[in-house]
Amino acid sequence: MKNRLEHKGYFGSVEYSADDDILHGRILNISDIVTYEGQSIVDLKENFTQAVEGYLRMCVELNQEPDRPASGRFLVRIPPELHRDAQIKAAQENSSLNDIMTKALVTFLRDGHTA
Template identity: 50%
Template sequence: MSDNLEHNGYFGSVEYSSRDGLLHGKVTGISDLVTYEGGSVKELKEAFEESVDDYLDTCKELGKEPDRFYRGVFNIRTSSEIHRELSIMAERKKMKLNELVNKAFNFLVKNEDKVLK
């Protein structure tokens, strides 16, 4: 079982522990580990929102940036065939491979609901 929660621009996971009979999760997209749990969906959502608010308050008190630093650089593993096809496509369009891939990423971000059903 997996889903997501959202509060003040922060997202959190939703997991179920059959061992404990509890719902639990963690705030994603931050460097720190912030977790929450609840016995029902309502309790989990409330615990998530409280955890996000507490986290932001703590960061403010400490003068710390709450968000994870994203450099904009990461490796992608794909098949040699896809790598070849993308490289050829980029050359045909007179683009760098990074530029082509970024256009694809932008399209995905703008059309997430249509592409990832």
């Protein structure tokens, strides 16, 4: 079971408030705060979709780039020896360091290894 929603690459949380007897959530992994709620799962899903669409429309109206959950770039600090070995491996395979690291991350996530 997963407790998140997805629409156009945006993910939303699914929460329950016992005090208010309502489902609610927010768009995850963006700096802007966008929330939604619903009386049922169907309502929550619909309101999440409307929240994403409304957020994207608002960004167009304000002439600003919408925040994205992931940019595709992240900085990883590793030991210099490992960095060197990865560069050597990339050169041996006539590939880039980005390609080598992408393959390694895909393998890690697919196979479910833990660090």
